Amino acid sequence: MAHICELLQVSDQPVYNWAKSYRTQGLAGILDGHKGGAPRKLSDKLVDAAVQIAQQLHQRYLDAPSFSLERLSVWLKKRGLSYKRGRRSLKKARCQ
Incomplete structure (x- = not known):
């Protein structure tokens, strides 16, 4: 895990999230991109x-x-x- 985080320059949480998405949805779960965060304030x-x-x-x-x-x-x-x-x-x- 540490090697992957260092290689991608991310903390461990995104890697765990990607692994979970892959296990539940396959490759499409990883390719869907970011789903979280607040909605845009301006249309x-x-x-x-x-x-x-x-x-x-x-x-x-x-x-x-x-x-x-x-x-x-x-x-x-x-x-x-x-x-x-x-x-x-x-x-x-x-x-x-």
């Missing part, structure tokens, strides 16, 4: 709309400098246009 339609808006802004303001998405994120946060996920405390409530 293709929303991404296309955002691209159109960006293109329109670029056409309207030809002298505007280019910028990264990270910088845009900072500017939007400064204007209150961000979402901060509420986190639950990991501390257990004291029993009294």
